[in-house]
Amino acid sequence: MTTAALSPSPLADLDTAALREAHSSFARAYDELKAAGLSLDITRGKPSADQLDLSNDLLHLPDGAYRDAAGTDLRNYGGPNGLTELREIFSGALRVPVAQLLALGNASLTVMHDTIAQALIHGVPGGDLPWANQSISFLAPVPGYDRHFTILERFGIRMIPVPMNDDGPDIEAVASLLAADDSIKGMWCVPVYSNPTGAVYSEKVVRALVSLDAAPDFRLFWDNAYAVHHLTDDRPEPIDVLTLAAEAGNPDRPLIFASTSKVTFPGSGVAFFGASPANIAWFQHNSAAQSIGPDKLNQLRHALFLKDADGLTAHMEKHRAILEPKFAAVDEVFRERLSPWGAGSWNAPKGGYFVSLDVADGSAKRAVQLAKEAGIAVTPAGSTFPYGEDPRDANIRIAPTFPSLDELTAALGGLCTAILLAEAETLLADRD
Numbered sequence: 337m338t339t340a341a342l343s344p345s346p347l348a349d350l351d352t353a354a355l356r357e358a359h360s361s362f363a364r365a366y367d368e369l370k371a372a373g374l375s376l377d378i379t380r381g382k383p384s385a386d387q388l389d390l391s392n393d394l395l396h397l398p399d400g401a402y403r404d405a406a407g408t409d410l411r412n413y414g415g416p417n418g419l420t421e422l423r424e425i426f427s428g429a430l431r432v433p434v435a436q437l438l439a440l441g442n443a444s445l446t447v448m449h450d451t452i453a454q455a456l457i458h459g460v461p462g463g464d465l466p467w468a469n470q471s472i473s474f475l476a477p478v479p480g481y482d483r484h485f486t487i488l489e490r491f492g493i494r495m496i497p498v499p500m501n502d503d504g505p506d507i508e509a510v511a512s513l514l515a516a517d518d519s520i521k522g523m524w525c526v527p528v529y530s531n532p533t534g535a536v537y538s539e540k541v542v543r544a545l546v547s548l549d550a551a552p553d554f555r556l557f558w559d560n561a562y563a564v565h566h567l568t569d570d571r572p573e574p575i576d577v578l579t580l581a582a583e584a585g586n587p588d589r590p591l592i593f594a595s596t597s598k599v600t601f602p603g604s605g606v607a608f609f610g611a612s613p614a615n616i617a618w619f620q621h622n623s624a625a626q627s628i629g630p631d632k633l634n635q636l637r638h639a640l641f642l643k644d645a646d647g648l649t650a651h652m653e654k655h656r657a658i659l660e661p662k663f664a665a666v667d668e669v670f671r672e673r674l675s676p677w678g679a680g681s682w683n684a685p686k687g688g689y690f691v692s693l694d695v696a697d698g699s700a701k702r703a704v705q706l707a708k709e710a711g712i713a714v715t716p717a718g719s720t721f722p723y724g725e726d727p728r729d730a731n732i733r734i735a736p737t738f739p740s741l742d743e744l745t746a747a748l749g750g751l752c753t754a755i756l757l758a759e760a761e762t763l764l765a766d767r768d
Contacts, residue, residue: 347679349678359757362760365757372711374746376739376746378714381737382738387737394637394641397636397637413628413629416438417620418438418440419636422638425647426439428574429574430560430594436611437608438619438620439630441606444595444608448487450626452487452491456472456491460588472493472521475495475498475520475523477504478722479720480524484559500533503536504527504537504541505523510544515549518551527575528574529565534686536572539580546577555588555591558592559593561595565688568686587614590612595608605638606630663685666734666744667682679695680695692734698762700726700731700732701729702761703732704732714732717729
């Protein structure tokens, strides 16, 4: 690339003449990028075909079997709690007792959506009124997961951003907001390898979250989507949020969600819901009007395929072998292309599915637009904030899992070209 002719220095430290020279070089490199006619996509955190192939044996199961360990015919109605054998496999990883863990349909997003809908219509244990009969707000740690925000926006629930730290949401900010606003009824949490920052909640933060003064019907929507998605041997010890909440006198506060979507097949997985006995009874009572039971044959397929907790661990190691080089490539490309120019800062997550990249304030949307025009689709800037509004216009979520390593490297290189050009444009505009 033409940028190699320049001696890289942090863009913000360059005088205006040198910055204009760098901008011209980035613009030439970008023209070359557009001329390459790329068509690459790193927008969503989808498993790659290689990852999906790991679960192909599911397509041959249950191989004539249709009864659970107790002899129940799983082809028929019933079994609203889901297959015991599968719940036992995931109980340890999620730190939820089997009796308080339900195995449900194919998507945890559906369960989260329906849980909020039922709370709006009927209220939750400990509350005096349905949520819909009150002014409702949710706390939203940012950067966060856009689909969480979409559910709330669809229901007209106001979202209040909360800053994220490396060990979880800013507890002082959470406490201050709860004390000042009694409309706050919920908070999104991705406690392990948070989307997109990769943050892992510390036990100190979790103890604070379950102990804070809040309304009796305040709920932590505990989306443990990446509990088993490790990329290194340095793995966080799962935190038993239900026990901590009970010890704090707030046993009904956490509502735990998870799924096998990124363990086996996203379109044909199994979702889980875990909670206190009171919340489980509430959920079962509401869902009984909606379903006579989940797809237990699919759950049997998963139980036969994974076998036990050790089988789940071994299966996820195969995922790690595919994903670890891709996440390493993100760090390598960014260090090579962005660091010499003092451009961008990013995390190197120890698990999960995303990398959070911050570029110069005011540059993210422009960088994503430039990448798109060069044939590289990136998650829209701002999507990691409620209503798509990043006040700094700085955050870009990187999803490295789906493309091949070669395609990913090409997409990242092109994105870096777009980022450098966007940052140079922003800095020059600030000096005019």
